[in-house]
Amino acid sequence: MSKLRLKVPRKNVVLIGHMGSGKSTIGRDLSKKLKIRFFDVDRQIEKEAKKKIIKIFAEDGEKVFRELEKKVTINLLDNNNTIIALGGGGFENNNVRKLILNNCVSIWLKCDLNILEKRCILTKKRPLLRNKDIKKELIKFDKIRKSNYSKAKITIDVSEKTKYQIIKEILNNL
Ligand code: S3P
DSSP states (O other): TTTSSOOOOOOOOOEETTTTTTTTHHHHHHHHTTTTTTEHHHHHHHHTTTTTTHHHHHHHHHHHHHHHHHHHHHHTTTTTEEEEEOOGGGGGGGHHHHHHHHHHHHEEEEHHHHHHHHHHHTTTTTTTTTTSOOHHHHHHHHHHHHHHHHTSSEEOOTOOOOOOHHHHHHHHHH
């Protein structure tokens, strides 16, 4: 990675995209590379609620989760110079989306649905995909969410790319 051009943005860099697109993994690695802080909205929600996402959905419902998600995200956006990985549905909130589009460097990690399906099959931690036909759900979410995702300042097609290639492409675009 030593030959990569490092330009540290003063604005927050926010990673958006579907479940399984690599927001958390890429965000963490990117923050190490740029030596700036990294926040994963889902992990912050779990800290705040003192329970796992899957349990929040099961015990309190999606509505409560979305309220928490909005609150936690807006708090995180108050920082400067951080990398933030949103949850797959976080960008659907009008207030959150406006704040991000106006004040942050937004990056959509766009990924082929077949690749997302393979990744999402490997974990049972996602309440919206549990006991469901994963491909069908991903197609449904894609139809609903891609018009908002496509508003991001930068789009990186992450399908078939290594972490190194993705980070290099992001750094070249910052
Ligand atoms: C969700 C995505 C999840 C998590 C929650 C809801 C969604 O985050 O926030 O299960 O609505 O797409 P990841 O995108 O990190 O899996």
